[in-house]
Amino acid sequence: MIVHAASGDTWGISGPTFLRYYIAAAVVVAVIVAYHRIRLATGSTAAMTGDPLGPQQIAYLNGGPQLAVHAALGGLRGSGAVGVRPDRRLTTGGPAPAGLSPLDQAIHWAAHQNSRVRDLTQDERVRTALQQIRDGLEQRGLLTNDTKRARARRWIQVLLVLLGIGVLRLFSGLFDDRPVGYLLLTLVPLLIVTLALRRVPALTRAGRAALRDVRRQHTHLAPASSPAYATYGATGAAMGVALYGTTALWALDPGFAEQAEIQRQAAASSGWSGGATSSSDSSSNNYSGGDSSCGGGSSCGGGGGCGG
Amino acid sequence: MTDPSGVGIGWRPEIAGFVAELPGLRFVEVVAEGVPASGPLPPGLTQLRERAVTVVPHGVRLSLGGAEPVDPTRVAHLAAVAQRLDAPLVSEHIAFVRAGGLEAGHLLPLPRSREAVDAVCANVARAQAELPVPIALEPIAALVDWPDDELDEADFLTEILDRTGALLLLDVANVHANARNRGADPLALLDRLPLERVAYAHVAGGAERGGFYHDTHTDPVPPAVLELVGALCARQRPPALLLERDGHYPPAAELRTELDALAAAAGFPAVT
Numbered sequence: 001m002i003v004h005a006a007s008g009d010t011w012g013i014s015g016p017t018f019l020r021y022y023i024a025a026a027v028v029v030a031v032i033v034a035y036h037r038i039r040l041a042t043g044s045t046a047a048m049t050g051d052p053l054g055p056q057q058i059a060y061l062n063g064g065p066q067l068a069v070h071a072a073l074g075g076l077r078g079s080g081a082v083g084v085r086p087d088r089r090l091t092t093g094g095p096a097p098a099g100l101s102p103l104d105q106a107i108h109w110a111a112h113q114n115s116r117v118r119d120l121t122q123d124e125r126v127r128t129a130l131q132q133i134r135d136g137l138e139q140r141g142l143l144t145n146d147t148k149r150a151r152a153r154r155w156i157q158v159l160l161v162l163l164g165i166g167v168l169r170l171f172s173g174l175f176d177d178r179p180v181g182y183l184l185l186t187l188v189p190l191l192i193v194t195l196a197l198r199r200v201p202a203l204t205r206a207g208r209a210a211l212r213d214v215r216r217q218h219t220h221l222a223p224a225s226s227p228a229y230a231t232y233g234a235t236g237a238a239m240g241v242a243l244y245g246t247t248a249l250w251a252l253d254p255g256f257a258e259q260a261e262i263q264r265q266a267a268a269s270s271g272w273s274g275g276a277t278s279s280s281d282s283s284s285n286n287y288s289g290g291d292s293s294c295g296g297g298s299s300c301g302g303g304g305g306c307g308g
Numbered sequence: 309m310t311d312p313s314g315v316g317i318g319w320r321p322e323i324a325g326f327v328a329e330l331p332g333l334r335f336v337e338v339v340a341e342g343v344p345a346s347g348p349l350p351p352g353l354t355q356l357r358e359r360a361v362t363v364v365p366h367g368v369r370l371s372l373g374g375a376e377p378v379d380p381t382r383v384a385h386l387a388a389v390a391q392r393l394d395a396p397l398v399s400e401h402i403a404f405v406r407a408g409g410l411e412a413g414h415l416l417p418l419p420r421s422r423e424a425v426d427a428v429c430a431n432v433a434r435a436q437a438e439l440p441v442p443i444a445l446e447p448i449a450a451l452v453d454w455p456d457d458e459l460d461e462a463d464f465l466t467e468i469l470d471r472t473g474a475l476l477l478l479d480v481a482n483v484h485a486n487a488r489n490r491g492a493d494p495l496a497l498l499d500r501l502p503l504e505r506v507a508y509a510h511v512a513g514g515a516e517r518g519g520f521y522h523d524t525h526t527d528p529v530p531p532a533v534l535e536l537v538g539a540l541c542a543r544q545r546p547p548a549l550l551l552e553r554d555g556h557y558p559p560a561a562e563l564r565t566e567l568d569a570l571a572a573a574a575g576f577p578a579v580t
Binding site: 221224225226228230231233236 | 321322323324325326328350351352557558559560563
């Protein structure tokens with residue numbers, strides 16, 4: 001083995017020297033990424049105290065702000081508080097009923113202003129209410145923190161850059177007819193590790209567990225049971241949407257769902273990004289809650305794909 | 309493995325969440341063909357069994373009244389379900405649902421002839437030989453009688469029960485429907501039935517349409533049926549009453565009110 005740089009070496013670095021530094025760097029970065037992932041999943045407080053989670057909170061955990069809005073809409077529709085006009089804009093039957101959550105109130109107000117369903121997440125009051133839900137879930141250690149997630153994502157990018165360098169060298173080596181066996185042997189496990197760690201979870205472990213518990217308690221709302229929403233009432237309708245997606249909204253009131261242009265979607269395939277409610281946070285769109293929304297096993301059935 | 313008692317409700321997947329939250333519930337019935345013989349039980353049923361609620365499998369596809377022998381695989385399924393649910397008994401209809409290889413898709417009444425009695429008794433005996441628990445037989449509602457009936461309803465049923473030793477599943481709404489649609493007195497039928505053989509009774513809602521009373525199971529229980537429940541209980545109170553609802557499910561509060569009315573009419577404790 002020649003350790004010294006020879007004129008034929010790719011990039012002027014000998015294979016063994018490159019490999020040594022490369023493997024060292026890859027291990028360090030992978031450990032950092034894994035550390036961040038574990039920290040995220042564990043959550044900051046992880047305290048499962050406080051009131052039981054309501055449908056809108058469950059919806060936020062399960063499918064993000066959009067599903068929370070749909071769950072609230074399901075509840076409001078279930079109690080007959082909102083309707084839809086022929087021009088596909090929402091409408092209300094009168095003043096907001098008592099006992100509504102802040103998100104319900106915000107949507108009811110938006111419906112009173114004849115908003116469209118697809119515009120609801122842009123509504124100022126709705127966004128404030130969604131942020132409140134988000135903050136509450138984060139404080140309870142169920143949802144991961146934006147800043148921490150951004151940090152984890154940065155380290156994943158470093159890992160990707162490292163992988164890119166390795167691939168580049170691999171092809172240069174192949175092109176120059178240099179031996180690349182050991183480099184290839186290094187790249188394969190690195191690729192596997194990168195694939196395994198590439199996603200930044202939106203939910204903490206406690207969040208996933210909470211979602212799983214609620215799903216287990218509400219198997220009767222699964223679309224396969226064709227739940228009698230008239231019997232289960234507004235809360236049942238909201239919880240059905242929260243756990244099983246807008247499929248439940250379609251089952252509850254197909255006329256409303258169609259007229260209001262609500263996409264029929266099983267919760268598991270909604271691929272919730274876990275991003276902040278602000279639409280400017282575009283970077284949040286390239287990762288997914290993935291495994292988090294698929295914990296329930298059989299409940300994944302309807303949607304086909306599980307997460308992003 | 310406790311016999312049905314008090315007021316129960318037909319367990320349906322659509323209202324499983326409602327049934328699960330009835331605190332005083334001791335007894336439900338489940339459509340036997342909807343329960344798998346193996347593999348996981350519907351989660352709601354598992355929970356009820358954990359609460360020691362009695363679950364009675366109710367067959368609808370056995371076709372005990374058919375001229376041909378009952379299908380052994382259907383009997384085996386009913387037996388397996390009874391075993392799985394640790395049921396104290398099973399129930400089926402005195403009716404046929406298929407003939408000559410054709411599926412009717414619903415329960416059809418038998419002519420009340422000696423020949424039909426023989427056919428039913430033979431089929432019940434075949435089923436009893438395979439079932440691990442007793443069977444209760446339920447007469448069905450019919451809008452019209454067959455023209456050549458040799459026996460009246462009471463004799464027909466008593467004969468079958470006597471010869472098979474089966475229990476009776478009396479459907480109060482059917483008694484009302486049959487009497488109302490023929491201009492007969494429902495109490496006269498009650499007086500002639502072997503009420504001491506009743507394992508439990510069905511109560512369901514219906515509606516008047518086109519001059520006939522239809523046993524729809526999708527409407528509220530009318531006052532006349534509740535009155536008949538009272539009359540039945542005054543003669544001989546069945547061990548249990550079961551509310552059957554099969555669609556157009558009302559808000560939970562209405563369903564609870566209906567269960568309470570049933571309990572009040574029979575003098576059973578409320579399950580809600």
